Amino acid sequence: MTTAVPLDDAQFYADDPDPALADLRRRCPVYYHPAGNFWVLTRHADLQEVSKDPARFCSGQGVLLADRARAIAAADSILYLDPPIHGRYRKLVSRAFTPRTVATLEPRIRQLTVELLDQLDPTVPVDAVDALSAPLPLFVIAEMLGVPASDREAFRRWSDAIMEAATDLNDANAALAAELLLYFDERLQARVDHPGDDLLSALVTATVDGERLTRDEQLGFCMTLLVAGNETTRSLITGGLIALAQHPEQRAQVVADPGLLPQAVEELLRWVTPIMAMARTATGDTAVGGEPIAQGDYVVLSYAAANRDEEAFGPDAARFDITRSPNPHLAFGFGEHYCLGAGLARVEARVLFDELLRRWPFFQLAGEPTRVPSTLLRQVAHLPILFDPSRGEHPSPSVGPSHSPS
Ligand code: HEM
Structure with missing residues (x-):
C-alpha cells in the first residue's frame, strides 16, 4: 500500500497529525513506511501486544525515530535496557516514584504552583508555557534531584537543549548537553563525599x-x-490549557465539580498524548496483525493514533470528554517500560488545574499556539493566554481547534 503520510517528517506532527493517523489506522493499521524503512502501528491492541513482549520486540536498538541515526549505549538510559537487566536498574529509582512518595510531594507541588500563579498578571496575555507549564515540572524534578533553586534557569536551558538534541542534534545543543553532564558529574561527586537523601x-x-x-x-x-x-x-499542561480553553462547557463541569479532576487529567493525557511515538526492534521473524515483520525491523508505536482508536475508546474516540470512563489510554506507554513518573505527572497536572481553575475559571487563548516540529513530542513553544478576561480589555480571539475531529 502507498500513502502520502509523511511519518518521519517533524512538520507533519506540528501541523496536527491526528486526522491522517486516524485514516492510516483505518486503512492500514500495520503499515510499512518505505521512505523511512520502518513499520508504524496505530491500533491500540497492537501497541499493547508489542509493548508487553520485550523478548519479541526489544528496546536495546533504539526507541526514538532519531535513534536509528546514532549508536545507542545501554548506559544512556533505562529506556534502552531490556529484561532482565532493565528491571534491576528500574528498581534503583522506582522508590522515588511510588504513589506514597509522590503523595508526600503534593503539598510542595501545590506551593510551587501557587507561587507561579501569584506571579501572573491575569489581565494581559501571558505566555503560559514560559510562566506555568515549563517551570512547574522543571522545579519539581530539580528539587527531587537536589538541585538548588539558584541553578533552575541554567537547568531549563540545558533541558531544552537536550530535548532538541533528541530529534535534531547540532553543535549548539551538544555543547549545552555537555555542560549539563559536567554539572551532574560535579554534583554526583559531591554526593560521594557527602551523601544526602535525594535521588543523586x-x-x-x-x-x-x-x-x-x-x-x-x-x-x-x-x-x-x-x-x-x-x-x-x-506538553501535558500546555495541551491541557488549550483543550480546556477550546471546550468551555467541559471546563465548566470540572469547575462545578473538582472531584472530576482526576478523570479530566486522564482525558487530557489521552487527548494531548505528549509523547506521540516510541519504537522497538523485532528480535526475530514474527507477525503483527497478520503482517510479517522480519528480524531487525524497526517498529514505531504511534501512541497518538492508538489513543484515538474507536476499538478501544468507542465511536466517540475523536471527542474530548473529561468524564470518559474507562480510559485505557497509552500516553504513558504500556508494559515493561511503563512511565516511571506517571504518578508524579498526574499529581502535577491535577494540582495545577485545580489551583488555576479555582482562580480563573474563564481563561482564554489570546493567540495561536506556536507548535514545534518534532517526531517525538507534541510540543508548543509559546501559548498566549488571558487568564482573567473579565478584568482585561481584550476582545475574545477566534482560535480554531488544535485537533480537528478525525
Ligand atoms: C505527562 C507526562 C509524561 C508522559 C506523557 C510520559 C510518557 C512516557 C512514556 C510513553 C514512556 C515509555 C517509553 C517506552 O515505552 O519506551 C515513559 C517512560 C519513562 N518515563 Fe515518562 N512520561 C511523563 C512524565 C514523566 C515524569 C514526570 C518522569 C520522572 C520524573 C518520567 C520518567 C520516565 C522514565 C524514567 C521512563 C523510563 C521507564 C523505563 O524505561 O522503565 N516520565 N514515559
Missing part, C-alpha cells in the same frame, strides 16, 4: 548485582529523569 545520593550509593553504577550510568539516569520528566509534563 541514591544513584551514587546504589548497586546492581553487588556492583556500583558506573559514572556514565549515573549520568544516564540523571539525564533520563530530567528530560523524561520535564518536556512531557510541560
Whole structure:
C-alpha cells in the first residue's frame, strides 16, 4: 500500500497529525513506511501486544525515530535496557516514584504552583508555557534531584537543549548537553563525599548485582529523569490549557465539580498524548496483525493514533470528554517500560488545574499556539493566554481547534 503520510517528517506532527493517523489506522493499521524503512502501528491492541513482549520486540536498538541515526549505549538510559537487566536498574529509582512518595510531594507541588500563579498578571496575555507549564515540572524534578533553586534557569536551558538534541542534534545543543553532564558529574561527586537523601545520593550509593553504577550510568539516569520528566509534563499542561480553553462547557463541569479532576487529567493525557511515538526492534521473524515483520525491523508505536482508536475508546474516540470512563489510554506507554513518573505527572497536572481553575475559571487563548516540529513530542513553544478576561480589555480571539475531529 502507498500513502502520502509523511511519518518521519517533524512538520507533519506540528501541523496536527491526528486526522491522517486516524485514516492510516483505518486503512492500514500495520503499515510499512518505505521512505523511512520502518513499520508504524496505530491500533491500540497492537501497541499493547508489542509493548508487553520485550523478548519479541526489544528496546536495546533504539526507541526514538532519531535513534536509528546514532549508536545507542545501554548506559544512556533505562529506556534502552531490556529484561532482565532493565528491571534491576528500574528498581534503583522506582522508590522515588511510588504513589506514597509522590503523595508526600503534593503539598510542595501545590506551593510551587501557587507561587507561579501569584506571579501572573491575569489581565494581559501571558505566555503560559514560559510562566506555568515549563517551570512547574522543571522545579519539581530539580528539587527531587537536589538541585538548588539558584541553578533552575541554567537547568531549563540545558533541558531544552537536550530535548532538541533528541530529534535534531547540532553543535549548539551538544555543547549545552555537555555542560549539563559536567554539572551532574560535579554534583554526583559531591554526593560521594557527602551523601544526602535525594535521588543523586541514591544513584551514587546504589548497586546492581553487588556492583556500583558506573559514572556514565549515573549520568544516564540523571539525564533520563530530567528530560523524561520535564518536556512531557510541560506538553501535558500546555495541551491541557488549550483543550480546556477550546471546550468551555467541559471546563465548566470540572469547575462545578473538582472531584472530576482526576478523570479530566486522564482525558487530557489521552487527548494531548505528549509523547506521540516510541519504537522497538523485532528480535526475530514474527507477525503483527497478520503482517510479517522480519528480524531487525524497526517498529514505531504511534501512541497518538492508538489513543484515538474507536476499538478501544468507542465511536466517540475523536471527542474530548473529561468524564470518559474507562480510559485505557497509552500516553504513558504500556508494559515493561511503563512511565516511571506517571504518578508524579498526574499529581502535577491535577494540582495545577485545580489551583488555576479555582482562580480563573474563564481563561482564554489570546493567540495561536506556536507548535514545534518534532517526531517525538507534541510540543508548543509559546501559548498566549488571558487568564482573567473579565478584568482585561481584550476582545475574545477566534482560535480554531488544535485537533480537528478525525
Ligand atoms: C505527562 C507526562 C509524561 C508522559 C506523557 C510520559 C510518557 C512516557 C512514556 C510513553 C514512556 C515509555 C517509553 C517506552 O515505552 O519506551 C515513559 C517512560 C519513562 N518515563 Fe515518562 N512520561 C511523563 C512524565 C514523566 C515524569 C514526570 C518522569 C520522572 C520524573 C518520567 C520518567 C520516565 C522514565 C524514567 C521512563 C523510563 C521507564 C523505563 O524505561 O522503565 N516520565 N514515559
